Amino acid sequence: MKLHKEGYRIMVTIFFVLAIILYLINIYAPQHSWINYILYTSAFIFYFFVVRFFRNPERLSEYPNDSVISSADGTVVVIEEVFETEYFNDKRIQVSVFMSPLNVHVNRFPIDGEVVYTKYKPGRYLVAWLPKSSILNERNSVVIQHKKHQIMMRQIAGALARRIVCYAKVGELAIQGTEMGMIKFGSRVDLFLPLGSTINVQLEDKVVAGKTVIATIPN
Numbered sequence: 161m162k163l164h165k166e167g168y169r170i171m172v173t174i175f176f177v178l179a180i181i182l183y184l185i186n187i188y189a190p191q192h193s194w195i196n197y198i199l200y201t202s203a204f205i206f207y208f209f210v211v212r213f214f215r216n217p218e219r220l221s222e223y224p225n226d227s228v229i230s231s232a233d234g235t236v237v238v239i240e241e242v243f244e245t246e247y248f249n250d251k252r253i254q255v256s257v258f259m260s261p262l263n264v265h266v267n268r269f270p271i272d273g274e275v276v277y278t279k280y281k282p283g284r285y286l287v288a289w290l291p292k293s294s295i296l297n298e299r300n301s302v303v304i305q306h307k308k309h310q311i312m313m314r315q316i317a318g319a320l321a322r323r324i325v326c327y328a329k330v331g332e333l334a335i336q337g338t339e340m341g342m343i344k345f346g347s348r349v350d351l352f353l354p355l356g357s358t359i360n361v362q363l364e365d366k367v368v369a370g371k372t373v374i375a376t377i378p379n
Contacts, residue, residue, distance in 0.1 A: 162216045166325055174210055178203045198278035209261075216266050219337060226272045226306075228357070228375045229336060230367040231313050232349040234259040239363060244352050247277055247303055247312060248306055252352040253359065255374055257367055259349070265342045267349060269334040270313055271377075273306035280329055302328045302340065309377050314354040315343050337370040353355045353377060 185199055217219050225230060238256035242250075259265055280300045298317040315324050326341040328334065343349075353359075356378040361367060367374065 162218065163232065166214065166344070170344075171211055171214065174207060178192055178207055188232060191240065202298055212262075215264060217264060219268070219368075223373060224376070225272070226377050226379060227373045228311065228351065228377060229268070230257060230328055230369050230372040231267050231270045231351065232257045232259050232367070233263040233265075233369050234348075234367060236361050236363055236365045236367060237348070238337050238350070239359060239361070241355070242352075246279070246301055248310070248352065251355055252312070252374070253355060254350055255359065255361065256348055256350045259343070259347050264369065265344065265347070266369065267313075267315060267340045267341045267342055268337050268373065269328075270336065270351060271304060271306045271311055271334070272336045273304040273311075273334050275302060275332050275334050276305045276310065276329045277301070277303035277312075278326065278330055279339070280324070280326070298324060300324045300326045300341075302326065304334045306377070309354050311354070311377070312350075313340070314350040315341060316348040316350065316351070317343060320347065351375075 182200060182203055202292060234257040236255065237258045238254055240254055241251055242254045244252045244254075257337045278301065282298050287343045297359055302315075304313070315326065317324055323344045324341070324347075325343070328340050334340070351374060353375050354377055358376040360373050365372075
């Protein structure tokens with residue numbers, strides 16, 4: 161499976177740090193003790209999950225033009241009508257997906273269109289499934305113009321995440337299912353949809369970025 165470019169430096173750094181630690185253990189700890197084997201096994205398992213976190217599977221999205229697909233792998237934790245204050249200043253349907261550290265963390269464009277707004281905001285690092293994390297945590301918002309409708313996608317850093325990556329730039333085309341960015345080590349993505357959209361998921365549903373149809377926006 162392909163690994164994401166954002167993880168190369170982290171994976172190399174952690175590999176050398178673990179190698180040095182295990183080398184020192186091998187020198188100073190009693191040889192062939194059960195402690196050595198536990199430490200070796202723990203290091204291997206830890207590094208396996210670091211590499212696994214940065215997996216980047218190939219996914220093709222072929223859905224009807226007005227379908228909004230999931231931007232993240234994870235679990236649906238919010239479906240509600242809200243008043244969005246950052247950009248729209250009107251009522252929207254919010255659908256939020258929580259990504260655990262075990263999920264693929266590549267974020268994808270939910271629909272075709274033009275990127276008309278992007279904004280990064282620093283903030284706190286509350287647990288990402290909490291409702292207030294949407295407005296208090298570090299976050300990055302992207303608005304896509306699709307025909308007469310606009311859709312906002314908001315990346316939110318969680319308690320473990322410390323870096324949001326966003327490739328979207330104002331004026332560029334958004335192609336449904338292609339990479340928009342990623343959030344490192346546990347986080348959440350909110351979608352703000354027009355009122356009247358048909359929601360196709362329920363709370364606690366497991367969704368897949370680029371595959372699961374979250375909603376259909378009105379014509």
